[in-house]
Amino acid sequence: MPLTLTWHEIGLRLALSVIAGALIGLDRGERGRPAGLRTTLLVCLAAAVAMIQANLLLGTTGKSGDSFITLDLMRLPLGILTGMGFIGGGAILRRDGLVLGVTTAATLWFVTVMGLCFGGGQIKLGIAALALGMMVLEGLRWVDYRMKQEQHGILHLTTERNEPTQEAIRDAVQQAGYKIIGLSSVACDNQKRELEFTVQWRSALHNADVPPFLSDLTGDPHVAMALWKVS
Numbered sequence: 313m314p315l316t317l318t319w320h321e322i323g324l325r326l327a328l329s330v331i332a333g334a335l336i337g338l339d340r341g342e343r344g345r346p347a348g349l350r351t352t353l354l355v356c357l358a359a360a361v362a363m364i365q366a367n368l369l370l371g372t373t374g375k376s377g378d379s380f381i382t383l384d385l386m387r388l389p390l391g392i393l394t395g396m397g398f399i400g401g402g403a404i405l406r407r408d409g410l411v412l413g414v415t416t417a418a419t420l421w422f423v424t425v426m427g428l429c430f431g432g433g434q435i436k437l438g439i440a441a442l443a444l445g446m447m448v449l450e451g452l453r454w455v456d457y458r459m460k461q462e463q464h465g466i467l468h469l470t471t472e473r474n475e476p477t478q479e480a481i482r483d484a485v486q487q488a489g490y491k492i493i494g495l496s497s498v499a500c501d502n503q504k505r506e507l508e509f510t511v512q513w514r515s516a517l518h519n520a521d522v523p524p525f526l527s528d529l530t531g532d533p534h535v536a537m538a539l540w541k542v543s
Contacts, residue, residue: 317367321433329360329430332442336423339449340416355396355420356427362392363431389428396424419449460514465523466496467509468539473500475534478507485511488525504536510543 333356334349341348366388400417422445429438469481482492496508513523522540529538 317364322364324435325360325364325430325433326357328435328438329356329427332356332426332430332438333423335442336419336445336449339446340419352419352423356423359389359392359424359427360431362388363428367432392428393424396421458516460516462512462514464543465511466541466543467511468541469507469529469535470537471505471507472534473503473505476532481507481509481529484525484528485509488523489513490523490525
């Protein structure tokens with residue numbers, strides 16, 4: 313960082329921070345993500361302003377030779393990154409076995425670092441970070457959309473006491489490309505029984521189709537009810 317700043321340099325840093333934060337925010341906002349345009353723009357701009365403030369305090373006029381050691385202005389950006397950790401942690405939610413908001417938290421942290429770059433005068437590094445960030449968020453979205461991931465579901469069956477057999481149920485599930493990895497619970501009375509299986513399969517996260525084995529099981533005259541829930 314230069315020891316002296318002109319208003320032209322300050323304006324350039326702030327303008328680039330606004331543009332970078334807005335571009336990231338528009339990409340997130342148009343898809344309904346929590347960290348949208350205003351959030352990312354404010355985070356990036358705040359980080360830039362903090363670094364500009366640190367830069368302005370670097371002036372040595374009237375200060376002793378060891379002023380850089382006693383002042384330690386780098387505590388300011390470090391404190392900002394620590395504070396963003398709390399904000400990012402608040403954006404992460406756990407719901408029904410799914411962890412949501414991790415990308416949002418990472419985006420806020422990334423925008424903060426990008427703002428620190430522009431505010432500190434590392435213009436080329438900030439522009440490179442913006443280009444790479446847009447490539448990750450937009451260019452790799454189709455990879456994330458199509459990538460198959462391991463998923464789990466719960467199959468709850470109410471059947472006759474002895475039919476169908478557990479082996480027959482496993483065969484029906486496996487033929488559809490799914491795998492039963494555990495029997496969660498069994499409850500029986502004189503005429504009926506309730507079974508709860510943990511099922512595993514691999515598919516893209518956006519694929520919420522009803523598994524094909526469910527129609528086969530509901531068509532079985534020995535099955536009174538079949539419920540399916542993605543866990």
